[in-house]
Amino acid sequence: MSTQTRIKPEFQAILLAGGAGNRMYPLPEKTAKCLLPVCNRPLITYQLRMLENTGLKECIVVVTEHTAQQVSSFLNEKFECKIRCIIHKVDDYTGTADALRQIADRIITDFIVVSADVITDCKLLVVADTHRSNDAVATLLFSKVKGSGVDVKDKKSSKNPAKKKQEAAYQPECNFIGLEQDSGRVLVYTAKADVEDSLSVSKRLLQSHPRMTLHSQLDDAHIYIFSHWVIKVILQDKSISSIQNELIPYLVKAQFRCPEDLKEEKSKAVWSRVDKNFAQGEALGMSSVPPKSIDSLLCMSYVPDPSKFSFRVNTVPAYKHANREVVNLHDSEGKPIVESGYVLPEEAKATGKKGKAAFNVGKDCVIGDGVQIGVKTNIKKSVVGSYCKIGEKCRISNCVLMDHVTIEKQVTLSDTVVCSNAHIQAMSSLDNCEVGANYTVPGKTKSKKEQFSTSNFME
Numbered sequence: 419m420s421t422q423t424r425i426k427p428e429f430q431a432i433l434l435a436g437g438a439g440n441r442m443y444p445l446p447e448k449t450a451k452c453l454l455p456v457c458n459r460p461l462i463t464y465q466l467r468m469l470e471n472t473g474l475k476e477c478i479v480v481v482t483e484h485t486a487q488q489v490s491s492f493l494n495e496k497f498e499c500k501i502r503c504i505i506h507k508v509d510d511y512t513g514t515a516d517a518l519r520q521i522a523d524r525i526i527t528d529f530i531v532v533s534a535d536v537i538t539d540c541k542l543l544v545v546a547d548t549h550r551s552n553d554a555v556a557t558l559l560f561s562k563v564k565g566s567g568v569d570v571k572d573k574k575s576s577k578n579p580a581k582k583k584q585e586a587a588y589q590p591e592c593n594f595i596g597l598e599q600d601s602g603r604v605l606v607y608t609a610k611a612d613v614e615d616s617l618s619v620s621k622r623l624l625q626s627h628p629r630m631t632l633h634s635q636l637d638d639a640h641i642y643i644f645s646h647w648v649i650k651v652i653l654q655d656k657s658i659s660s661i662q663n664e665l666i667p668y669l670v671k672a673q674f675r676c677p678e679d680l681k682e683e684k685s686k687a688v689w690s691r692v693d694k695n696f697a698q699g700e701a702l703g704m705s706s707v708p709p710k711s712i713d714s715l716l717c718m719s720y721v722p723d724p725s726k727f728s729f730r731v732n733t734v735p736a737y738k739h740a741n742r743e744v745v746n747l748h749d750s751e752g753k754p755i756v757e758s759g760y761v762l763p764e765e766a767k768a769t770g771k772k773g774k775a776a777f778n779v780g781k782d783c784v785i786g787d788g789v790q791i792g793v794k795t796n797i798k799k800s801v802v803g804s805y806c807k808i809g810e811k812c813r814i815s816n817c818v819l820m821d822h823v824t825i826e827k828q829v830t831l832s833d834t835v836v837c838s839n840a841h842i843q844a845m846s847s848l849d850n851c852e853v854g855a856n857y858t859v860p861g862k863t864k865s866k867k868e869q870f871s872t873s874n875f876m877e
Contacts, residue, residue: 429439429546429643430527430557433465434514435489435534436482441733444854444871445837450485452534453492454737455820457744457756457784457801460492461731464537466499472542473516476502478524480517480533481509487761513659515652516693529649531661537740538728539747539755542641545720546604550642554718556648556669558604560633560639561728562721563590564797567819590637590729590736597719604717606632609663623674636721638662638729666717673715734852738835741801741818745782756784792827809844826861840870 439451446454469477481489486507493503506524508517528549540559549557594617596606605627606619617632624630637853642661648669651658658664695711722728726745731740742779747755777791780798789802792810800817808814809827818835825831826844836842836853843861853859854871 423877427475427527429474430525431469431472431531432521432529433462433469433477433479433534434517434526434529434531435462436480436485436508436510436512436517437535437732438482438484438510438534439732442737443734444869445734445737445835446827447871447873448838448855450488451487454536454731455801455803456731456737456740457816458786458803459756460497461537462489462492462534463497465532465534465696466497466501466503468538468542469532470499470501472546474501476504478504478506478521480506480521482506482508482512482581484510484607496770510741514661515658515665518649518661519652519656522653525646525649528646529644531640531642531644532732535731536640536728537731537744538639538726540639540641540720540722540726540728544722545641545643548718548720552601552716552718553645554643554716555645555672556604556666557643557718557720558666559639559728560595560636560719560721561639561726562724563635563637565590565790566868592633592635592637595633595636595638595672595719596630597633598627599631603627604671604719605630607717609667610634629659637728637730640665640730645876669715673717734835738816738818738833742816743786745801765781786821803838820855 435450435452435453436446439446439454442451442454453460455461456464461584466477475638479489479493486505489505490505493505504524506521508520512520513648514533515532518525538559539562540561543555544595545559548554593608593610594608594613595604596619597603598605602705605623608617619632620847640662642691649663650745651668652665655668658668663867667766669812677844679682729736729740731737776793778797779785779791780800783797784801786802786806788805790807791797792808792812794810795812795814796806797808797812797814798816800814800819802814802819803821803823805821806819806823806825807821808825809829811828812825813832814825815831817831819825820836820838820840823836823841824841825836826842826846828845830847831842833850834852835847837855840853840859842848842853843859843863845861846859846863847865848859848863848868849866851865851867853871854869855871857870857872859870
């Protein structure tokens with residue numbers, strides 16, 4: 419009987435989809451965080467399409483006990499893509515590095531780690547090229563953000579108080595990142611939470627790398643590429659639980675005071691690749707100077723130009739921001755990420771004058787299938803899920819309505835998220851609120867900055 423030899427891939431993909439989404443309460447009460455809809459598409463589909471476009475054939479999807487059933491059901495029954503998804507379940511509240519430790523036996527080559535809450539149009543192949551050309555131990559994707567969350571060059575934003583308020587609420591979590599100007603090498607990686615009064619940088623580091631720029635407005639996209647041997651570091655040091663908070667700072671510091679066992683692992687990894695290339699091996703064998711990649715651990719960065727977008731969906735303000743922004747974004751081929759606008763049903767034309775609908779839906783809205791809209795209702799800059807029922811004389815702006823939401827007549831919603839199967843009774847007014855799944859808001863409710871929920875998700 420013939421056997422087939424499995425070809426070892428250059429990179430493996432690992433998608434971390436087990437986040438509980440505690441900071442997004444009450445949105446993940448009934449729906450796993452990675453399945454929350456962004457412009458009517460489950461969040462996890464954005465990462466899977468990105469990996470698919472990179473040409474990867476397989477992805478290890480790490481889930482927790484809390485998310486396993488929903489994610490497995492979605493990937494196996496409702497989502498079609500060219501990537502083979504391998505589900506691996508870990509305990510709830512397992513750290514990201516702990517999760518890698520649990521799947522260490524499945525990792526056989528350099529690997530890409532992607533958080534299941536990031537949306538970006540940055541091409542992973544470009545990040546992989548940076549990693550490959552520098553023989554880096556780790557390569558991190560960053561994106562530039564503004565301190566206020568508002569582009570000062572955006573005249574519309576500066577003149578629109580509502581937009582300024584919305585964008586100010588969305589504040590990406592940025593650390594102190596020191597990058598070498600010419601190479602993009604990561605020299606400093608320190609969480610802002612760990613800095614009380616001032617950030618200390620060693621004199622030796624500044625002398626060795628005088629062209630270092632310290633950034634405070636670079637957002638870690640939570641997309642990392644690691645050399646395979648890094649998994650041994652995680653296996654050996656059980657105190658490393660988080661990729662961002664512990665593994666990355668450890669590797670950045672190890673560039674300058676590298677333990678001997680780490681150097682040995684790096685050397686083995688380099689020479690194992692050299693041995694496969696006879697010509698390169700012969701050349702290195704005749705050289706009296708060892709390759710730089712053997713003596714040096716390199717943590718590299720890739721910062722795309724400002725025209726690219728990258729943001730995480732890990733808080734309620736970030737969720738609202740994602741739904742506002744994705745509507746207007748295009749992929750690398752110039753195609754819209756999602757289809758916006760609303761096609762007026764033929765039966766709706768008869769309800770208005772001169773063949774026009776008796777309601778108004780803005781061009782920057784995303785409307786799902788089977789939505790019913792009452793007369794004299796106005797919807798702008800909002801996402802409406804499938805099979806929602808919206809009564810007459812409603813005003814809805816900058817909102818997200820998930821599937822099967824019922825809005826009775828004369829309801830006003832602004833900057834509000836309404837989860838699936840929720841019910842807003844007549845003549846209510848909600849501003850900057852979150853309504854949990856299956857919750858009924860009583861008629862004539864007037865609320866601002868409140869959360870409505872059928873259960874205490876935080877317990």
